[in-house]
Amino acid sequence: MTEGGTAAPPAISLRGVVKRFGDFTAVDGLDLDVPAGTCLGLLGPNGAGKSTTMKLLTAQAIPTSGSIQVLGFDVPRESKRARAAMGVVPQQDNLDEELTARENLEVFAHLYRVPRSRRRAAVDDALELAHLTARQRTKVDDLSGGMRRRLLIARGLVHRPALVLLDEPTVGLDPQVRAELWGLIDGLRANGTTVLMSTHYIEEAERLADECALMSHGKVIARGSPSRLVEKYAxxxxxxxxxxxxxxxxxxxxxxxxxxxxxxxxxxxxxxxxxxxxxxxxxxxxxxxxxxxxxxxxxxxxxxxxxxx
Missing domain, CATH: 3.30.70.3110 (Alpha-Beta Plaits)
Known part of the structure; x- marks a missing residue:
């Protein structure tokens, strides 16, 4: 709630969003709000529309119809301003393998216009958050899969965004590494960062999300806290x-x-x-x-x- 007693605007708002690729409808009339300061898990099987929804929020895909607002900015019209205020952790690893962990973060701190006077501290904080301080001078090519995934998350947080998008953040990782990343993501939620996380891991959604939106064929078919959804339907x-x-x-x-x-x-x-x-x-x-x-x-x-x- 704001000081005046009115509800704060959602960090993300989609209304009637449709995305078609030829004859295929990936997102089908999607209505979705993500309240500020919460973690919402988009849960569904491959092909449910989760990753397409993420791409729409970052203007990597343009909606066929409908409206999107991210942190108060209209997307895709104001997508540059929206991207500057959010952190994005992609499903695919796109780190620069020739650079060290620290250098990867320094590049992104510069791209996101972190003031020069605060850049070193911002990179230090991101390394500490990802438990990579001891490996900051290691080239990415020499990091383990779990370390690389933690670095991806740190890179998306180096400019201290109000909103973080996590697209299948632990896909393909072994259970121990996945559990380590859950601790990192849970820390974001505890610090009041808004998190939208797509996943097809049931336990991941149950463990991390304040609410889950269950997607199927491009639509949200049910939404609520994990416990409420289970109580209602199962x-x-x-x-x-x-x-x-x-x-x-x-x-x-x-x-x-x-x-x-x-x-x-x-x-x-x-x-x-x-x-x-x-x-x-x-x-x-x-x-x-x-x-x-x-x-x-x-x-x-x-x-x-x-x-x-």
């Missing part, structure tokens, strides 16, 4: 049943007749909102079910019929 518990196709069809039929959502995944059927299963139906379903906690993947599969992979 309930607290799930019962998984395994067996031959006719057995799974029987479980689906009985569950749906009782108004319970189900999720079919390969050789199993999950009955969601298991805590609401009547005792009589529990007996009919049989003792072969395995109970577990619900998660965001259950929500996504139920809403779209797709898996997040």
């Amino acid at each position: 309930g607290a518990r799930v019962v998984e049943h395994h067996g031959p196709p006719d057995r799974l069809e029987e479980v689906e039929r009985m569950a749906r007749a009782a108004g319970l959502p189900t999720r079919r995944t390969g050789p199993s059927v999950s009955v969601l909102k298991a805590e609401t299963i009547p005792p009589s139906l529990d007996e009919e379903l049989g003792p072969d079910g395995v109970r577990r906690a619900s998660n965001l993947e259950d929500v996504f599969v139920v809403l779209t019929g797709e898996r997040v992979e």
